[in-house]
Amino acid sequence: MIRITGVETLDLRFPTSKLLDGSDAMNPDPDYSAAVCVLKTSVDGLEGHGMTFTIGRGNEICAAAIRALAPFVTGLSLEEIQADMAAFSRRVTGDSQLRWLGPEKGVVHLAAAAVINAAWDLWAKVAAKPVWQLVCDMSPQEIATLIDYRHITDALTREEAVELLQDKCAGRAERLARMKTGGLDAYTTSAGWLGYGDEKIRLLCREAVASGWQALKFKVGRDDAQNLARCRIAREELGGGRHLMIDANQVWEIDEAIARVRHLMSTDPWWIEEPLSPDDILGHRRVAEAVRPVRVATGEHCHNRVMFKQFLQADAIDVVQVDACRLAGLNENLAVLLMAAKFGKAVCPHAGGVGLCEYVQHIGAIDLIAIGGERDDRMVEFAGHLHEHFVDPVDVHDGAYWPSAKPGFSVEFLRESAEMYRYPDGSYWRSTSGSPA
């Protein structure tokens, strides 16, 4: 029996603000960071690694929340967790006192993701499979039991989940074979950060096209002329056959969003992402109705399955951008993938930052093989930062992810990286005069 004997937390921060990597209209200077949860076990050398992503200040608050969740996993056996993963997920997200601090949103939910995903990493390592394969090898009934249906039964019951999963059983093997030869379609955000100048973005677009990218995403802001200039450069470099997506990172009001997107219509955006507050379901519906055929995307700040349920029920979004650690880990992601499949919408997982790409290759692969099936509007996000810090970094080339074949959930940091970027006492932070905060 494998027992969880304790939880270690790490606060890792990378000084990305220095190069304006990751800059957008809402987030001018992020320091990509990870609050890490390591589940220690009774087996020597065996650990489960999970993390939640933040952009700097406050990463210590997420680490504190992981510590607050530690008593709910310490002492459990892996077998107990495997026997009822939905119950485990409820155990981590459902403590009434901690739930008060959300409920099921914000810091505590981000921390729950780190803990739940660490349990998945542990399970997958013991099963000697990558997480995506572990799930894709399960029966529809087994996958359906992974989910906590509380507050979404009006959109998805366990019976419906089983049916949806059974419908996709037949083609699993062919889709897996195609993924192994063709990869998982992806797009990159690395060319279009808001802090980059025109010359830099033109060069990066050119490089991206040369590297085989079929879709690029550009950050836009509150200056129509600048937005249009940037998108025109992108469209010129992309030509007519590739996709350009635009991302406003929540800085617009509703009428403003409609007007600003219309202003960019000539550059043929494939989707507009986060036009509004991520909580504004009814607002997204208004924008979606007004800017079609441009599709509306959101989700990286959509905090739980209840919010995604409503975005889908209201037909307020076309592109479902789940985040591996904004939702409470893989289990809640699966709930949203199933609802997206039911409502016929594309799942395009949010990534970038640090560790998100490593995570979402699994989510994209599970959606392709077991849930959403083949569709040409599924694209997994990619950004080229910080992969060198992982034991099992993503393999992305020719415009596609090539999902890991290594056991686990792929977010274990290299020991040297952790030592260097631990905040505030890692060697990098000790050697700099300033601090990111």
Next chain:
Amino acid sequence: MIRITGVETLDLRFPTSKLLDGSDAMNPDPDYSAAVCVLKTSVDGLEGHGMTFTIGRGNEICAAAIRALAPFVTGLSLEEIQADMAAFSRRVTGDSQLRWLGPEKGVVHLAAAAVINAAWDLWAKVAAKPVWQLVCDMSPQEIATLIDYRHITDALTREEAVELLQDKCAGRAERLARMKTGGLDAYTTSAGWLGYGDEKIRLLCREAVASGWQALKFKVGRDDAQNLARCRIAREELGGGRHLMIDANQVWEIDEAIARVRHLMSTDPWWIEEPLSPDDILGHRRVAEAVRPVRVATGEHCHNRVMFKQFLQADAIDVVQVDACRLAGLNENLAVLLMAAKFGKAVCPHAGGVGLCEYVQHIGAIDLIAIGGERDDRMVEFAGHLHEHFVDPVDVHDGAYWPSAKPGFSVEFLRESAEMYRYPDGSYWRSTSGSPA
């Protein structure tokens, strides 16, 4: 000039779980707690006190978040804060890195409330007025400048706010006079906690009626027979002329909520509170349509103005239960009060816990005098716990709040109480063998 020189945080916890005070269907054993923010100033002995309310475990996470916000207030002068309160509110809630952890929800937003309300306490102490009077003495234009309209301009612009406030200017003096003689209508939740037995609730109902309460709220759960039995006792003791409200604390699914409320129709509930996930705007609309004339109430877990905006736009709720520290302090509460006034809905602030009653007397008074005006469906919640720990405890009798005349926001704890209940090193916690976590 008064300058903020530093921020002190306190983690105070009260062992309420021992008596099942505060028990409900979602929260069986809360330990009412406060994460306190004390703004130290350049003036000897002058401090601003704010707090956010939690129910125990995780209070330390909120305290950590208050510490993370401290750099955004330390060094400011009170004059700078007063000059542009909306900018101050944006400064506390809008740091891009900390905002990532919400945005505008969960732990960081709860902490922002403590900080922003502490600034109000400081301002009011310097002005030698209670907070409610400080606001009610402002002009419509001044009140309208307190609000950050980001992401709500489709429901409320500054111009509309000024108009709404001007409409209510004429009657301010009479309403103030009536409040001074008649108090602020209130209801109590203290009789109906789910953990109490039938005999205890009958006795408490009888006592409540004898004390002058005109409205009582009862917790209900997932047992129709028990719900009905409890509500019948309440109705018997209340007679026909008083209000009975019921509160499910989020434990139902949509169809279940409709059925369970219908099962209680014979006891004539005045409202059903938190029937569903607090995020489920569309679900609340379905319940509201199905159970009328029973009204639908929610808000104590409604995390920001964007969510309230949609509940109002969708006609999904009838009763707006703002929380003084779930929203980012008084400023965001004012935004919601104005939207409620525009949409014609009653504001019945959430209270109970520890410190919430002290807070919401101010919100209720502001709504009555300056925003919502006179209406017989405004009731401020009350629960009889833990008031003895405050320097300026609420005065509630004859079924009404009698708002404080003392300067400040009324949530400053007695020094002895803080010493005793500081967690984990206060004298109470050091002397008990167990811990609440």
